[in-house]
Amino acid sequence: MxxxxxxxxxxxxxxxxxPAETVALAEAWNRVLAAPVAARLTQPPADVSAMDGYALRAADAAAGARLRVVGAAPAGRPFDGTLKWGEAVRLFTGSVIPNGADSVLLQEDAESDGDTVLARRPPDAGQHIRRQGQDFAHGDIVLQPGRRLGARDIGLAAAANHPWLSVVRxxxxxxxxxxxxxxxxxxxxxxxxxxxxxxxxxxxxxxxxxxxxxxxxxxxxxxxxxxxxxxxxxxxxxxxxxxxxxxxxxxxxxxxxxxxxxxxxxxxxxxxxxxxxxxxxxxxxxxxxxxxxxxxxxxxxxxxxxxxxxxxxxxxSGLPAGVPPVEPAVLGAAVRANDHRADHLRARLSIADGQTVATPFARQDSALLRALAESEALILRAPHAAAAHPGATVSVIRLDRLGF
Amino acid sequence: MxxxxxxxxxxxxxxxxxPAETVALAEAWNRVLAAPVAARLTQPPADVSAMDGYALRAADAAAGARLRVVGAAPAGRPFDGTLKWGEAVRLFTGSVIPNGADSVLLQEDAESDGDTVLARRPPDAGQHIRRQGQDFAHGDIVLQPGRRLGARDIGLAAAANHPWLSVVRxxxxxxxxxxxxxxxxxxxxxxxxxxxxxxxxxxxxxxxxxxxxxxxxxxxxxxxxxxxxxxxxxxxxxxxxxxxxxxxxxxxxxxxxxxxxxxxxxxxxxxxxxxxxxxxxxxxxxxxxxxxxxxxxxxxxxxxxxxxxxxxxxxxSGLPAGVPPVEPAVLGAAVRANDHRADHLRARLSIADGQTVATPFARQDSALLRALAESEALILRAPHAAAAHPGATVSVIRLDRLGF
Missing domain, CATH: 3.40.980.10 (MoaB/Mog-like domain)
Structure with missing residues (x-):
């Protein structure tokens, strides 16, 4: 044996x-990725604002001058020109930082009358700017094959501009x-x-x-x-x-x-x-x-x-495959010495003094479906394991964490 | 706020x-049960053998007599007659115990020449018999509503003879x-x-x-x-x-x-x-x-x-709903004192000295998709929590255990 x-x-x-197959991104959740996903664009695509506020030159704001608001650049609609001394551009989270600007004045630190704006608390140069490519650059491998795709991976693949993914059939x-x-x-x-x-x-x-x-x-x-x-x-x-x-x-x-x-x-x-x-x-x-x-x-x-x-x-499926996750637990009831066969006792779990306690069902008959459905763990008993008393440390496979 | x-x-x-809907058993995995499932039959349906062997009267076997094998009763094909003194019936795991028999002689303890059988190690009365209804009886509620159906629950519903289940839409x-x-x-x-x-x-x-x-x-x-x-x-x-x-x-x-x-x-x-x-x-x-x-x-x-x-x-979905599971972990890097807002630091997990260590990413920018995809936990920082050093105990939500 x-x-x-x-x-x-x-x-x-x-x-x-x-082998692999191609599926739509919307069908790719929980599938196993079969090929690397390389970013098809750079994110952020340019230096962008991390906050709502005003693009300006930090030195201007520090001087305490009222700056002229020469335009607005909502996210997705970048400002066309180049910012000059004494100018500011209204912008929002995700807005591209206009040419010539080097920092963002937070909306809550700004005093604006529509045409001009004054910095109550001037930003440092570079402040509140997300740099081009700080998340990923065009060509970066953002997801490696052999990974089961979770919801966040799907979001990342979307952001990297992939409407289709290669997954293991x-x-x-x-x-x-x-x-x-x-x-x-x-x-x-x-x-x-x-x-x-x-x-x-x-x-x-x-x-x-x-x-x-x-x-x-x-x-x-x-x-x-x-x-x-x-x-x-x-x-x-x-x-x-x-x-x-x-x-x-x-x-x-x-x-x-x-x-x-x-x-x-x-x-x-x-x-x-x-x-x-x-x-x-x-x-x-x-x-x-x-x-x-x-x-x-x-x-x-x-x-x-x-x-x-x-x-x-x-x-x-192309996943790392091996032993199911085994965790320690405290034995909740005495168990007998084991014979030459590795045993797998159906057990309930509870928490006592912050520790996980695994208590085997009194009846371990392998035909009892109800006890099986109620089991939360398998207590692993190695071949020839000695009898063990309540309180002993045992290894368990948590059935509630296997995903089925 | x-x-x-x-x-x-x-x-x-x-x-x-x-509201609920009805789905085929084969579609019910991972759905939330909307109505109790009552067993439509008794399991086992009769006293059955737990092992391969011979049905007999324990007293006969104890006497050391060779018993006459008067028939065989494979699982699903019960023996028709009633066992008399000095008789045995060949049976298998799941076979119905014939009338007149009170125990099962294990195959490995039996010495048989086909027509007769001798018990080398006689069974006790009642041994190796699974009693009628020991798993569940007709009418027993085997599954309660509000439960997300796992693979074992599906097996239990099948055994209870339900081809359809009522689940929450x-x-x-x-x-x-x-x-x-x-x-x-x-x-x-x-x-x-x-x-x-x-x-x-x-x-x-x-x-x-x-x-x-x-x-x-x-x-x-x-x-x-x-x-x-x-x-x-x-x-x-x-x-x-x-x-x-x-x-x-x-x-x-x-x-x-x-x-x-x-x-x-x-x-x-x-x-x-x-x-x-x-x-x-x-x-x-x-x-x-x-x-x-x-x-x-x-x-x-x-x-x-x-x-x-x-x-x-x-x-x-009709499930118990509340706080996601929160577990303790050991802080892997220093964190600053928190302001008035509850913070949720993206972190990696590791194991050291048998304990789970949660190390926050150095950059917690809320636009970083890659760091998000690589996060394994959220470290929970309560409003106004004091600064904490590596080694402190913190609470985490394990993202790898949320099922998405």
């Missing part, structure tokens, strides 16, 4: 970013839930049957990670049905299956995919919940679709998705 | 959640950027002109907050143009303007909206950046559109959006 870290490293080593992730007992919400449920939850929570998670989910029809516990789904997944970048990894003595997913050229990389990880997780690829190396076979238990499937699927999508 | 807290309280008091937020100097990316830029960044970053932020942005055509610094836009905003839940709040001696936005029945609530907040922020409403009280008039400076606009627009959208 592989460790969690070995398994993740092997998954990431096998995956590569998908959304990875296509096919989702195949298997099992004779499962059905789709709102459809007939057989005797002893349940409604599939994995396909829907995984589709949401895939979407939240910036990829495009493709929900394949449910497949029963049947090698042929699972095999048929493999064909449909050929155009996906990644096929995620749930269930069927160890049905009794059979591994139906592996058997079903075998007819479509499935090459197994590994299928067991020393972890709990979620030991039987498959990784491999479908098809030849060039046009291969990676396959992650998640366990059927919803909690196991979700924990494996946090540990492996999200990093896999990040890698396909 | 209002304090930041007073201003936010007045905005939130004036806003109410928008996305608030419609109209965005109006004003200014003679601004143009759209890719379009001609006038002399001394710049490309509008606010409308695009705000549209992204609005979308990230779960609302629907509606980009109105740019309006020049012109009362009539701004007024015309007001009509287009009538069907929005919220109109956000940028710029025009204090152009020289005029307040163009207020003047422009006046003809459309604008009622001002307040227009000045004791904060930096972003003092001139307008709040009010357009139209009569019943069909009113709330108006937030942001400053034109991109940094001011963004900080005001963090402090006021996001909570406003949360309130319209």
């Amino acid at each position: 592989l460790t969690v870290e070995e398994a993740r490293a092997r998954i990431l080593a096998a995956l590569h970013p998908v 959304r990875p296509r992730v096919a989702i195949l839930a298997t099992g004779d007992e499962i059905s789709m919400p709102g459809e007939p449920v057989g005797p002893g049957g349940i409604v599939s939850s994995n396909s829907h929570s995984l589709a949401a998670l895939v979407r939240a990670c910036g990829a495009e989910p493709m929900l394949l029809p449910l497949a029963g516990d049947d090698v042929d049905a699972i095999g048929a789904a493999a064909g449909a997944a050929a155009e996906a970048d990644l096929l995620v299956t749930t269930g069927g990894a160890s049905v009794g003595d059979h591994d139906l997913v592996q058997a079903g995919l075998a007819a479509h050229g499935f090459a197994l990389d590994f299928w067991k990880i020393a972890m709990r919940p979620g030991k039987p997780m498959i990784f491999g690829r479908l098809g030849d190396r060039a046009g291969a679709t990676a396959v992650i076979g998640l366990p059927g238990n919803p909690v196991s499937a979700f924990v494996c998705a946090v540990l492996f699927l999200r990093p896999a999508i990040d890698r396909l | 209002l304090t930041v807290e007073e201003a936010r309280a007045r905005i939130l008091a004036a806003l109410h959640p928008v 996305r608030p419609r937020v109209a965005i109006l950027a004003t200014g003679d100097e601004i143009s759209m990316p890719g379009e001609p830029v006038g002399p001394g002109g710049i490309v509008s960044s606010n409308s695009h970053s705000l549209a992204a932020l609005v979308r990230a907050c779960g609302a629907e942005p509606m980009l109105l055509p740019l309006a020049g610094d012109d009362v009539d143009a701004i007024g015309a836009a007001a009509g287009a905003a009538a069907e929005a839940d919220l109109l956000v303007t940028t710029g025009g709040a204090s152009v020289g001696d005029h307040d163009l936005v207020q003047a422009g909206l006046a003809a459309h029945g604008f009622a001002l609530d307040f227009w000045k907040i004791a904060m930096r950046p972003g003092k001139p922020m307008i709040f009010g409403r357009l139209g009569d009280r019943a069909g009113a559109t709330a108006v937030i008039g942001l400053p034109g400076n991109p940094v001011s606009a963004f900080v005001c959006a963090v402090l006021f627009l996001r909570p406003a959208i949360d309130r319209l």
Whole structure:
């Protein structure tokens, strides 16, 4: 059995970013930038005023003279002429500083009768001026590829005059839930049957990670049905299956995919919940679709998705991919010594004495969806970790900060 | 001038959640639930096996007898009969426990020749059985309204057999950027002109907050143009303007909206950046559109959006709305004593000795888009806060955790 870290490293080593596409700026939020964004203009385009007031020569104002207001230059309508001794030009935040002026008299420091203005508190030379290009100059790279674009990045790309951006295509992730007992919400449920939850929570998670989910029809516990789904997944970048990894003595997913050229990389990880997780690829190396076979238990499937699927999508998306963020927390209840498998205890978070306290749920059954939905963190228990008492420091993955 | 807290309280008091709509489960991720979700079935639907193995009577197995395997019950295909003394039924994770059986012998503890099975390590009565309804019972409320639906919630709603969910409609937020100097990316830029960044970053932020942005055509610094836009905003839940709040001696936005029945609530907040922020409403009280008039400076606009627009959208969306999460951090560089306005210093974060260090940018000019895009936190400086040295504890809003 592989460790969690070995398994993740092997998954990431096998995956590569998908190609780029061009999208409108208005559609680029939360996409991963695929090419550097170079400024197509200089900002500010010239020396501009940082405030409302009057452009003048500092030396004039310092002399205490009344200056003649020879014009106004609202932002976007620069003053045409050149300022001479004894002259001032009315301007506003963002106005271009006229030729000949060297500073801005603040409106609140000015005494004006419309035609003339007097500086009650004269500015220093250069004061209240934003210099040409102080934000960026034409040709400057303002955004580097590999960055997930936030709202501020979108504003920066707009200011740099880009109506289109090159972003990494959304990875296509096919989702195949298997099992004779499962059905789709709102459809007939057989005797002893349940409604599939994995396909829907995984589709949401895939979407939240910036990829495009493709929900394949449910497949029963049947090698042929699972095999048929493999064909449909050929155009996906990644096929995620749930269930069927160890049905009794059979591994139906592996058997079903075998007819479509499935090459197994590994299928067991020393972890709990979620030991039987498959990784491999479908098809030849060039046009291969990676396959992650998640366990059927919803909690196991979700924990494996946090540990492996999200990093896999990040890698396909051209993002830095690795361990989910791990933070320290104070243990809120005793935990037993761990066996050889890395454990991931579902826990609630609270704050006590300014510290984050993680309290594991008393029942850690991997079929409890309600406790899973209420979990705020996974407490990480290393293989063979000793028993720990309340107050001990533990490592947690904060589920509330994963963005899904 | 209002304090930041007073201003936010007045905005939130004036806003109410928008109505609900029904969406397909596959579209419900990240939406705000508008009605309780009651389980439409019981999960598990019966007592089921938690493991692969054999259903039997614990007393039989304890006696050391070889048990006759009288059938198999894969998940979704329950065993029809009733188990008698000396009998066992092959089953799998999720299989219904047959009548007459009281426990599950683990596959790895079983010695089977196909027709019979011997328990090498007999189970206790009740062991490895998931009880009917231990996750939820028919009629249980599994999700409460007012919750933003995460991937796990979607899985839970699916398991509870809901193909549709009632969610709060996305608030419609109209965005109006004003200014003679601004143009759209890719379009001609006038002399001394710049490309509008606010409308695009705000549209992204609005979308990230779960609302629907509606980009109105740019309006020049012109009362009539701004007024015309007001009509287009009538069907929005919220109109956000940028710029025009204090152009020289005029307040163009207020003047422009006046003809459309604008009622001002307040227009000045004791904060930096972003003092001139307008709040009010357009139209009569019943069909009113709330108006937030942001400053034109991109940094001011963004900080005001963090402090006021996001909570406003949360309130319209039916979420708990209030102060953005504030966390402690260690100051990384000296800061001066503050004046009467609450300050919001753009800062980078780092980790030293396990603590989060927030270091303000040396230049805090509210026109610097690049520094804004690189900021990871806002350091909050209360009105009249004393000068502080590196190492002091300060409060920060982590921009990297706001989801936009």
